[in-house]
Amino acid sequence: MIDYRIPTFLTLYELMNYRRTAEQLKLSQPAVTQQIHALERDYGCRLFTYDGSRLYRTPEAEKLAQYARVAVYNDQRMRQELAAPKILTLRLGATKTIGEFIIGEDLCRFLKRPDRTLEIVVENTRELLHRLEQEELDFALVEGSFDKSRYGYRRFQSAPFVGLCHCDHPFAGKKVTGEALADQSVILREAGSGTRAIFEKSLQESGYSLDKIGRIICVNNFALIVRMVSENLGISFAYSAVAAGHPELTTFRLEGLSEQREFNFVYLKGTQAGQLIDEIFPNSSCGQRSKERGRL
Known part of the structure; x- marks a missing residue:
């Protein structure tokens, strides 16, 4: 059985607002405050503090949230x-x-x-x-x-992370530098995706950045990315499995990009x-x- 105050704590931990927490849980705001204060008494520590009008989590709240989620x-x-x-x-x-x-x-x-x-x-x-x-x-x-x-x-x-391009693209089968992307259309996943994060990190570690790329096309669907690369509309970076079954596609290597992930x-x-x-x-x-x- 979970202590009835724990869901209240976790909701406040996420929302960081007593009023919104009360509304979401269909409780009164004083009831939320009482439950949090009761937890603080039970555990002998402060869970939230105010700096002016802004609410902050304490380190103890971070630890409690970790255990509470597991429970x-x-x-x-x-x-x-x-x-x-x-x-x-x-x-x-x-x-x-x-x-x-x-x-x-x-x-x-x-x-x-x-x-x-x-x-x-x-x-x-x-x-x-x-x-x-x-x-x-x-x-x-x-x-x-x-x-x-x-x-x-x-x-x-582990899987190989590579550059993808059309077989007729100048990069096909080659190793290129980040500088070579300056006049390319690069098709990437949305921010927050693993493949994009890997590419961005490798680019930064090599001394380059996204703003040095000729054109960035953002697509959150791999089937559409493969279609665009198959039409030679740009290059992309992904795991080699993405290109499986597409004979018109091939791979290339980007300097500084680790191939195994x-x-x-x-x-x-x-x-x-x-x-x-x-x-x-x-x-x-x-x-x-x-x-x-x-x-x-």
């Missing part, structure tokens, strides 16, 4: 399993590259069991991590960087997410459990 997640998972023990529902998030090109076979194999079902969200890395912290996902499969001190994680696999399972620390991961991806645990990070 709420575990409570939800327990209730689900007790209420419907014959059907196992897993809530999986995946970035677009992984969801669209990497894990289809694994998901289909899992769903061949009639006592298994899935809720799948395909989104960018930033949104998936947010949903994870809102206890909306059991785990997420992400590409690119994330705060490894904040989450539990397990490596899934990790895909990781990410989950809240202190949960049993590792067991749920094994339900869909049994081979991912081979040689990994001794290396699994982030356990409390």
Whole structure:
């Protein structure tokens, strides 16, 4: 059972406004204040402070939120399993590259069991991590960087991250510098996506920036990106799996861009997410459990 004040605390932690918290929870504002003060007395610390009229979280609130999210997640998972023990529902998030090109076979194999079902969200890395912290996902499969001190994680696999272009493009099969992008149309995913973050970071580390690129086209759909590159309307940067089955496409290398990138399972620390991961991806645990990070 979760202390009834914990959801109030987590809502205030997210909204950082007593009035909006009260409205969302359909409570009076004094009731919200009383619950927060009661938690502060129980834990012997301040959770929120004011500087003038602005509300701030304390370090103790950060720590409590971390534990509270795990407690709420575990409570939800327990209730689900007790209420419907014959059907196992897993809530999986995946970035677009992984969801669209990497894990289809694994998901289909899992769903061949009639006592298994899935809720799948395909989104960018930033949104998936947010949903994870809102206890909306059991785990997420992400590409690119994330705060490894904040989450539990397990490596899934590595994949080559490359430049994509039409076979007739001057870059085809070559290694180019960031300077060569100055007169190119580069088709990128939206801000917040793992592939874009990887590209931007590599560009910055090489002493270049997006404003040095001739033209940037922003598209949040890989099928459309592939279509545009296939029409030789620009180049892009993605995992090589994106180009599979498109003979008119080839790859090139960008100087300073690491070719191998990790895909990781990410989950809240202190949960049993590792067991749920094994339900869909049994081979991912081979040689990994001794290396699994982030356990409390």
